[in-house]
Amino acid sequence: METQLLLGCDFSSAPTKRKPIVIARGALDGNAVRLVQLHDFATLDAWSAWLAEAPTWVGGFDFPFGLPRELLVHLDWPLDWASSMAHYAGMSRAEIRATFAAFCAARPDGGxxxxxxxxxxxxxxxxMKWVNPPVAYMLHAGVPRLLAAGACMPAHGLAAEAFANRVALEAYPGLLARELIGRRSYKADDLARQTPERRSARADVIDALCGAGSDRLGIRLALEASQRISLLEDAQGDRLDxxxxxxxxxxxxSQPGWGLPVGVDPLEGWIVSA
Structure with missing residues (x-):
């Protein structure tokens, strides 16, 4: 495969200077990923403009790209991904919250x-969750902007040759973090919860990534000392994510078919490496 810019994105549907969208830019060298630079974006427009200007990239983005098939069938929304996303993008957040809340209210506890x-x-x-975390709003804010930047999304059947230079994959940092340190908490937005224990957990994640790396993925992280400090001291964990x-x-x-399992439902998509 031709060398491409590699990106990892910790996303917010309402970024600010205090809580920006973070992109980690890197390069693959054998079985190691070298962190090149971290980029902060205080607005959605600045983030999407940067993606549209970068000529070629493969990125892992920490927000969902699709909704559950069960939900879409119940709501009688379109059952092809592009149409369902166009319908969703046309809704307001208030409409999304009311629609999803009504769906949940009619279902039993525990489901x-x-x-x-x-x-x-x-x-x-x-x-479809709209609070803690508000991933439904992240999907609503992120997917249309990825499409506007000319991204293809292999898990959803969008792999047109014209867009092959920008590949967007749904990622989830918690999946990899749990493989390294179990369910220990390593981040908190609330200042009162930014404890020495969470800082120690971040240090263990970083040390594991830079040491043996992920056994399952067969990949490790290469950092400069200043970069390690930057990841460690970000108590909100956005940079590490x-x-x-x-x-x-x-x-x-580096995987055939982007590592996606055979038979992925293109309406729902898939979290890469799950």
Whole structure:
């Protein structure tokens, strides 16, 4: 495969200077990924413009690219991915919240949300969740902008030759972090919860990535000392999450079919490396 720019993205549907979207840019060298640079974006427009200007990339993005088939069938929304995303993009956040809340209210306790097939193996939140975390809003903000940047999305059947230079993959940093340190918490937005224990957990994630790396993915991280400090001291974990997504994208870039399992539902998509 021709050498491409590798990206990992920690995303926010409402970025600010204090809580920006973070992109980790890297390069694959054998079984190691070298972190080249971290980029912060305080607005959605700045983020999407940067993606559209970069001539070629493979990126892992920490937000869902699709909704559960069960949900779409129940709502009688389009059942092809492009049409379902166009319909979704045309809704307001208030409409999304009201629609999804009504769906959940009619379902029994313990089964309020519909799930995608990828949620169980990835350990991810349902993509229709609008709070804690608001991944439904992240999908709403992110997918249309990826499409506008000319990205192809292999898990959803979008791999037109004209767009092959920009490949967007759904990533999830928690999947890789759990493989390295179990369920220890390594980040917090709330200042009161930014504890020495979480800092120690970040250090263990970084040390594991730079040491043996991920056994399952067969890939490790190469950092400069200043970069390690930057990842360690970011108590919100956004920079480390971007780097974890970068490693997932790097792994996928070296796999046949982007590492996606056979028979992926193109309506729902898949979290890479799950």
């Amino acid at each position: 309020k949300f519909a799930h995608r097939a990828t949620d169980a193996p990835a350990g991810s939140s349902p993509s 971007a780097v974890l997504c970068l490693l997932q994208a790097a792994w996928a870039s």
